[in-house]
Amino acid sequence: MKNLLVLFFVLPAAAGIAQDYDCLCVNDDCGDILSDFSIAGDQSEVCDGFEFFVVNNTVAPDIDQYIWYWGDGSYQVETSPVNVSHIYNIPDSLVCDDDKTTYQICLVIVRECGASEHSCHYTAKGVNVIHRPKAILDTDPQVCVNDPLTLTNASCNAETYTWDFGNGETATGPEPVYSYDTPGTYTVTLTVTNECGEDSTTKQIEVVGFPEAAFDLSLDPANGCEPVTATFEDLSNQWSNT
Structure with a gap:
């Protein structure tokens, strides 16, 4: 005090x-x-x-x-x-x-x-x-699907902690363990309370999926007779960088 x-x-x-x-x-x-x-x-x-x-x-x-x-x-x-x-x-x-x-x-x-x-x-x-509570949250902006989300809760004067992970799921406690099973962009909201009020803060998280290799092949002429031109189209997902 x-x-x-x-x-x-x-x-x-x-x-x-x-x-x-x-x-x-x-x-x-x-x-x-x-x-x-x-x-x-x-x-x-x-x-x-x-x-x-x-x-x-x-x-x-x-x-x-x-x-x-x-x-x-x-x-x-x-x-x-x-x-x-x-x-x-x-x-x-x-x-x-x-x-x-x-x-x-x-x-x-x-x-x-x-x-x-x-x-x-x-x-x-x-x-x-x-003192009123103050919500302070830090986390990695990107996480792989099914990997635990790193939540650094630096809030002060809080007695309760409520988490909203932006996908309909919630949790309580200072630093819950959570992972996303679906790729996408989510907004994590932390709300803290004490006897004198509440405060909230948000962080946006990009959940990265597993790479999936895929391509499409087209031939010209389509019957494959020489001379033939083969065209490859990359259909891999957005997380397949190389």
Whole structure:
């Protein structure tokens, strides 16, 4: 599991609301206040790419700002103790780095009572974001009929694997053993899933048949009397190269 070291920066003013209160803000100029929140359903884990909800349990009166830092570089500011939601999107380039990433959610509440006086308090809690699965497949582009297909499955964060070999046949498991009994071009599809979704990838395979030598002979004149010209036509299949 990847743990993120989150740096909290001072917020710039946002439409006159957010003003210089970072996640570690603790002050009591305007009296003691106490922030609190919980993730809906008491979840400690959420899915990459899916919306989840956070319950604002703050009961302190006369709060001017509720500032939510999500730990991924984003934040939002509310002026009432409403419940909020968020979506964590793991970059595609980082999906396979780990199966989970931990973010710190921080709620800062602010009470203002003068030109420069304020009280503030923060609550920070971690949440694990489960990475979505990613299907990664490599295989030889060509295989002989009845020979085992080489399947290199480099997928990540997958709990199930489903294979479609493009001919109506399927299989499950990380790297099933499979061979084609009929020449042709087939599309192999790998679908992987986990509790947070699914992903698919495809590869095109040419299945090469056994060489079959064949030819046709024609004579001119047809009765074969001298002088005669013999014409040979190659009727061998496409895999008979020499």
